[in-house]
Amino acid sequence: MVNAMLHQTVGTLQLLGNFGTHYEIRNDSVNLIPRGFKVEVELSKRGIYSSWEGKLGVIRASASQTSVVDPVLAPSNNVTHEPRTKSNETALILIRHGESLWNEKNLFTGCVDVPLTKKGVEEAIEAGRRISNIPVDMIFTSALIRAQMTAMLAMTQHRRKKVPIIMHNESEQAKAWSQIYSEETIKQSIPVIAAWQLNERMYGELQGLNKQETADRFGKEKVHEWRRSYDIPPPDGESLEMCAQRAVAYFKDNIEPQLQSGKSVMIAAHGNSLRSIIMYLDQLTSQEVISLELSTGIPMLYIFKEDNFIRRGSPVAPTETGVYAYTRGLAQYRQKLDEMLH
Amino acid sequence: MVQVQGSFVHPTRMANVTLHQTVGTLQLLSSSGIHCQVGNNSVRLLPKDLKVQVRFSKRGPNSFGEKKFNVIQASASLTSVFDHVLSPSNKGTHESLKKSNEAALILIRHGESLWNEKNLFTGCVDVPLTKKGVEEAIEAGKRISNIPVDMIFTSALIRAQMTAMLAMTQHRRKKVPIIMHNENEQARQWSQIHSEDTLKQSIPVIAAWQLNERMYGELQGLNKQETADRFGKEKVHEWRRSYDIPPPNGESLEMCAQRAVAYFKDEIEPQLISGKNVMIAAHGNSLRSIIMYLDKLTSQEVISLELSTGIPMLYIFKEGAFIRRGSPMAPTEAGVYAYTRRLAQYRQKLDEMLN
Numbered sequence: 039m040v041n042a043m044l045h046q047t048v049g050t051l052q053l054l055g056n057f058g059t060h061y062e063i064r065n066d067s068v069n070l071i072p073r074g075f076k077v078e079v080e081l082s083k084r085g086i087y088s089s090w091e092g093k094l095g096v097i098r099a100s101a102s103q104t105s106v107v108d109p110v111l112a113p114s115n116n117v118t119h120e121p122r123t124k125s126n127e128t129a130l131i132l133i134r135h136g137e138s139l140w141n142e143k144n145l146f147t148g149c150v151d152v153p154l155t156k157k158g159v160e161e162a163i164e165a166g167r168r169i170s171n172i173p174v175d176m177i178f179t180s181a182l183i184r185a186q187m188t189a190m191l192a193m194t195q196h197r198r199k200k201v202p203i204i205m206h207n208e209s210e211q212a213k214a215w216s217q218i219y220s221e222e223t224i225k226q227s228i229p230v231i232a233a234w235q236l237n238e239r240m241y242g243e244l245q246g247l248n249k250q251e252t253a254d255r256f257g258k259e260k261v262h263e264w265r266r267s268y269d270i271p272p273p274d275g276e277s278l279e280m281c282a283q284r285a286v287a288y289f290k291d292n293i294e295p296q297l298q299s300g301k302s303v304m305i306a307a308h309g310n311s312l313r314s315i316i317m318y319l320d321q322l323t324s325q326e327v328i329s330l331e332l333s334t335g336i337p338m339l340y341i342f343k344e345d346n347f348i349r350r351g352s353p354v355a356p357t358e359t360g361v362y363a364y365t366r367g368l369a370q371y372r373q374k375l376d377e378m379l380h
Numbered sequence: 381m382v383q384v385q386g387s388f389v390h391p392t393r394m395a396n397v398t399l400h401q402t403v404g405t406l407q408l409l410s411s412s413g414i415h416c417q418v419g420n421n422s423v424r425l426l427p428k429d430l431k432v433q434v435r436f437s438k439r440g441p442n443s444f445g446e447k448k449f450n451v452i453q454a455s456a457s458l459t460s461v462f463d464h465v466l467s468p469s470n471k472g473t474h475e476s477l478k479k480s481n482e483a484a485l486i487l488i489r490h491g492e493s494l495w496n497e498k499n500l501f502t503g504c505v506d507v508p509l510t511k512k513g514v515e516e517a518i519e520a521g522k523r524i525s526n527i528p529v530d531m532i533f534t535s536a537l538i539r540a541q542m543t544a545m546l547a548m549t550q551h552r553r554k555k556v557p558i559i560m561h562n563e564n565e566q567a568r569q570w571s572q573i574h575s576e577d578t579l580k581q582s583i584p585v586i587a588a589w590q591l592n593e594r595m596y597g598e599l600q601g602l603n604k605q606e607t608a609d610r611f612g613k614e615k616v617h618e619w620r621r622s623y624d625i626p627p628p629n630g631e632s633l634e635m636c637a638q639r640a641v642a643y644f645k646d647e648i649e650p651q652l653i654s655g656k657n658v659m660i661a662a663h664g665n666s667l668r669s670i671i672m673y674l675d676k677l678t679s680q681e682v683i684s685l686e687l688s689t690g691i692p693m694l695y696i697f698k699e700g701a702f703i704r705r706g707s708p709m710a711p712t713e714a715g716v717y718a719y720t721r722r723l724a725q726y727r728q729k730l731d732e733m734l735n
Contacts, residue, residue, distance in 0.1 A: 139556045145578060149570040151559035151585075153545040159514075181567070183559050187542055190508040201494045204506035204538050208563060212536070212589065215504040218601035223500060230506075234567065246573035 127367050129172050129302040130319075130340040130347070132312050134332045135188040136161030145248050148241030148275065151182050161335030162188040166195030168353045169337050171372040175301040176229055177202055178293055180236040180308060188335075189230065189306035197375045204230045235288035238308035242275020268324040278328070282314035289315050297342040319347040341365055482722050484527050484657040485674075485695040485702070487667050489687045490543040491516025500603050503596030503630070506537050516690030517543040521550030523708045524692050526727040530656040531584055532557055533648055535591040535663060543690075544585065544661035552730045559585045590643035593663035597630020623679040633683070637669030644670050652697040674702040696720055 136158035140147045154162065169192065177193070179185045186204075193202050206212040218224050244252055244261070252261045256272075264272040271277040285307075296303055305315070309332055317327040319340060332338070339350040350365070491513035495502045509517065524547065532548070534540045541559075548557050561567040573579050599607055599616070607616045611627075619627040626632040640662075651658055660670070664687055672682040674695060687693070694705040705720075 143556070145575075150573055151561060151571055153548070153557055153559070156549045159546065159549060181561075183541065183545060186538060187545060190538060190542060191514065193508070194511045194514060201498070202508055204508070206506060206536075215589075215592070215595050216506055218505055219598045220500075220601040220603075220606060222606075223601040223603075234570075237570070240570050243574045246575040246578040248575075248578075251575060251577075 127341060127343045127365065128297050128300055129174075129368065130297060130342050131169055131172060131174065131302075131304040132315065132332075132338040132340070133162075133165050133169075133188060133192060133304065133306045134309055134312050134334050134336075135184045135306065136165075136335040138184050143248070145246060146241050146244040146252065148239060148245040149182065149237050150245050152184060154184050154187055158184065158335075159187070159191060162191035163195060165335045165337050166192030169304070169339075170195050170197045171375060172339065172353065172368060173302040173371050174198065174200075174228060174304045176296050177231070177304045177306065178236060179230065179232050179306045180238070180311065181232050181234040182237055182308070185236070185306045185308060186230075186232060189304065192304075192306070192337075193228075199378075200226050200228045202230045203227045204232065231292075233288055233292070235284045236305065236307040236311045239278060239281035239310035240276045241272055243273040244275065266328060268328055278310060278314070279324070281310050282317060282327075285311040285314040286318045289318065298345070320349065481655075481698060482720065483652045483655055483697045484529075484723065485652060485697055486524055486527060486529070486657075486659040487670065487687075487693045487695070488517075488520050488524075488543060488547060488659065488661045489664055489667050489689050489691075490539045490661065491520075491690040493539050498603070500601060501596050501599040501607065503594060503600045504537065504592050505600050507539060509539050509542055513539065513690075514542070514546060517546035518550060520690045520692050521547030524659070524694075525550050525552045526730060527694065527708065527723060528657040528726050529553065529555075529583060529659045531651055532586070532659045532661065533591060534585065534587050534661045535593070535666065536587050536589040537592055537663070540591070540661045540663060541585075541587060544659065547659075547661070547692075548583075554733075555581050555583045557585045558582045559587065586647075588643055588647070590639045591660065591662040591666045594633060594636035594665035595631040596627055598628040599630065621683060623683055633665060633669070634679070636665045637672060637682075640666040640669040641673045644673065653700075675704065 135154065137155045138147060138152045138158055139155055140150070140152045141158075142155050165188070174193070174196065177189050179189050190202065203218070206216040218227070244256075244264070247255065261272075263270055264275075264277075267277065269277045269279040271280060293303055293305065305312070307315075312332055313327055313330050316322065316330065316332075316338075317324075322330065333352075336352050338352055341348045341350055490509065492510045493502060493507045493513055494510055495505070495507045496513075497510050520543070529548070529551065532544050534544050545557060558573070561571040573582065599611075599619070602610070616627075618625055619630075619632075622632065624632045624634040626635060648658055648660065660667070662670075667687055668682055668685050671677065671685065671687075671693075672679075677685065688707075691707050693707055696703045696705055
């Protein structure tokens with residue numbers, strides 16, 4: 039258990055990005071790189087601190103089992119490196135894709151791989167502007183082009199210098215052919231993973247039909263029941279429950295570990311797969327999830343901290359006025375982006 | 381419609397239609413065939429490999445201009461020519477008839493990718509488009525918005541797929557591109573469409589690794605300086621500019637051409653032969669390889685062939701031959717672009733559908 043208490047003005051304290059705390063005490067520097075840390079920061083009233091005017095108390099940092107302090111003799115000035123991997127706070131962005139060509143025609147889409155309309159393209163770009171200041175280390179999409187395009191279009195607006203690279207594992211050749219041979223370049227890459235488990239709910243025999251055809255073929259009430267119930271699937275299709283089962287399992291197995299290791303993640307997917315994940319993040323009941331509607335093209339931000347998901351709402355568009363509660367970590371990340379460009 | 385004169389002579393093996401008197405009307409139907417209405421009967425000629433010469437008789441009253449008119453003659457080759465269809469002679473809203481002697485082939489090279497911007501060797505690394513690349517794709521789409529598309533082939537890389545889908549957002553046709561999934565049984569089943577009508581309104585999109593960019597092996601991800609340091613400037617220049625020398629663990633242009641052209645011949649050409657209009661969205665080297673085949677270029681010529689990004693190239697496939705038609709111009713450009721009659725009529729039909 040590490041307790042660092044500073045009662046007098048002995049040095050300066052600087053919060054680095056969203057990770058860790060850098061202490062400079064006289065001529066020594068110590069970087070705390072916490073893993074599973076609970077960091078309460080209270081600053082002594084009596085010191086001179088440049089950043090804030092709030093109440094200042096005593097600094098206390100307490101840690102769990104594994105080795106905590108990694109002394110690094112490093113200068114405390116302008117840090118140009120990327121935030122370090124072991125962190126106690128990471129961002130999770132969820133984006134639902136915008137209008138597809140079958141939305142426009144009012145056809146049941148499900149897992150049919152239909153691309154975006156002009157409007158859907160614009161929605162994706164707009165979503166990108168809203169998240170341009172939020173760190174992204176990894177991207178997960180479904181196996182359908184409308185979600186993949188949404189992710190890639192959104193990232194054209196991102197201010198970070200890293201480049202999304204779609205991973206290919208479908209065959210040995212695909213893997214070998216997509217190899218990158220430069221360490222530098224790999225470090226500047228954001229892996230993009232496409233997973234069918236994040237696909238839209240599979241609508242079985244309704245796929246491709248319009249409202250009239252489905253009413254004729256199956257009857258209005260039946261169709262309404264399939265659309266609005268939690269556990270009744272259409273013929274050859276999935277219920278929302280079945281969709282949730284495979285989407286949440288994928289999230290827990292593949293996405294949550296990334297968040298735990300400190301990576302900020304973006305998920306670009308569909309109405310039902312995202313609802314399912316939100317049901318898990320917000321611990322909703324099946325009744326609540328049925329009435330949950332996600333706007334298209336409006337990203338949702340969660341902060342993953344100490345194994346909890348804290349919903350932070352939707353980042354505002356650059357042209358909107360509004361109050362959006364950045365965390366300190368996110369605010370400093372944004373500041374660093376500004377500094378890098380000037 | 382034109383008033384024609386003549387009498388109708390029934391065909392045997394060679395069809396000769398000679399109309400000498402004003403017995404009916406003759407109407408050219410968009411791309412294929414001629415619809416004759418004689419008396420109360422309609423006959424539609426659905427030529428397969430038909431040579432149609434249309435000349436109009438001088439002696440009748442004709443609504444068109446003042447030109448010289450002669451006798452109509454239509455001659456046909458072996459297979460049965462006449463497909464008697466009793467149908468109204470009005471303008472058909474149906475699509476171009478399946479068996480056609482002319483199909484459009486559009487080639488589009490994707491625009492700027494994020495690694496182009498950074499000057500890194502890309503090859504088969506799956507890097508997406510920049511803002512500029514997105515705009516180039518949309519611009520390309522505006523240029524081909526009036527050219528029919530029945531099938532789309534792309535590479536397995538997102539920058540080509542996005543280029544195709546972005547281009548198609550500009551297309552005037554009502555059909556919807558649908559990406560085919562065959563990677564496993566579940567993918568196939570899950571992407572099933574259960575409405576005949578909807579299927580008819582679909583443009584299948586097939587992603588094929590054989591249309592990928594040339595695989596650059598150990599150069600992938602390196603910038604110019606790194607490659608010069610690691611391999612030496614001359615070697616790198618040689619790999620980039622030669623026809624048959626591959627970089628370490630990579631493909632030569634020859635190897636790329638081998639798999640791209642084979643794919644084209646096996647999978648794409650049959651579609652063109654069956655009358656389908658095809659769009660291919662791919663990469664510099666895979667498209668060069670295909671053009672080498674279409675235009676019968678030598679390896680020397682193909683090395684110096686540069687394709688503009690985002691500017692579509694049009695070929696007409698007709699009677700087994702590929703005729704290069706250049707690049708359709710942007711809506712805002714002034715220029716001369718030689719539509720074929722069929723393409724012009726297709727465009728006209730699109731205009732009519734919207735008004």
